[in-house]
Amino acid sequence: MRKTNVLGVYAVLLTLLTGMSVVSAQEVDPKKHGAASTKAAAPGAAEKSLLIVTPEYIIGPEDVLEITVWKNADLSKQVQVRPDGRISLPLLGDISAVAKTPTQLTEEISTGLRAYMENPTISIMIKDVQSYNIYVLGEVNKPGKFPLKSKTTLLQGITVAGGFTPMAARNKIVVFRFTKDGEGQTKLKASYDDIVVRDGSSQNIELKPGDQIVVPSETMVVLPSR
Template sequence: MNGKALLSGIVLVGNVIGVAHAGQFDQAPKMTLVAGSSPGASSSGVRHGGEGAEKSSLTVTPDYIMGPEDVLEITVWKNADLSKQVQVRPDGRISLPLIGDVSAVGRTAAQLTEEISARLKSYMENPTVSILVREVNSYQIYVLGEVNAPGKYPLKSKTTLLQAITIAHGFTQVAARNKIVVFRFGKDGEGLNKIKASYDDIVLRDGSDQNIELKPGDQIVVPSETMVVLPSR
């Protein structure tokens, strides 16, 4: 093989590796969960896609907590007008005929099914509702601020705060690493809770409880030293 051909081969391999690395975090895992009692539901409460469905390393159970951008198929038995496919909005809610907005974030499919059924009882007798999670798009976290690779990353397994910082390629030189803040949706998707953490406390002191396990939708913010405001006198 001459030198020109060898160089072309090296460039081609490098490009393939680069594309594979760039796409590592591009797609969120997709699977389907079902809650309710509609005919055809599996006894385990979980439905998977067809033969060619993308496999995920995530272990999804009926305890799955729904989040923003998840796609839900809601079926009201023998009532096509009330059945629809919806995407959870950024505010954590979905909109349904008759009953309007319902909070979905922070709930399991079974919990959401129970509320929708209860609210539909004002309009019909003994409604039978089932919910299928068609797409899981909310198993993602956001690492923002003074990290070397800020962005949105999917959670493919249990991930701690320190692991998330590592995924984002660590702190920049001006990071206030002891002033980390994690913003997390509150109960039933209402509001945002603020969780503070110190890198030095976690690593050097007895602060391992600050190395929290992250949840879908968590926003990790690492401010710069110049953003840290001194308390007013």
């Protein structure tokens, strides 16, 4: 493993041990907080790492959005994306927000509101990033939710979760991932032996926010009848 990869994995492990959380760039505003905020982040305090929210940012479950409809306070709202990937808005009801950029969601809301008003002007701000996590479940030593702060592969995700238990069916790994429209999930399969021993490096996929990695036990794997 190259030095850069080793440092990357070490950084992820250090993050988990120190309990650092991911925050959006909007949470830290030097103009508002000034030098006082800098002093507050003294050595020894729990530091927060910044995740820069770009126009290409993909909205995920639990993200907090501030949706503003110009000159209409009743329709403006701060909402959190539900685990099912949807948000609820006045007049429009439930809308799928997950797997979309703020621009795409803005256009969808604008289209819906045109039935009630002429040329609505919408703006969306990511107030709090909560969705950049992966979930590792099943036969790993430390199952749970882990922050995703840099490029992370499937094997790195399993390593962060403490590796396989003796009962793990390591060649039957399944990754559940939201589809691009956010309306469902796809199922990706991977084999540890294929990745490590055989030419199956394509199965060592790069993880995305919201991915659920499931490592079943050997007792759950049903052998085909002969």
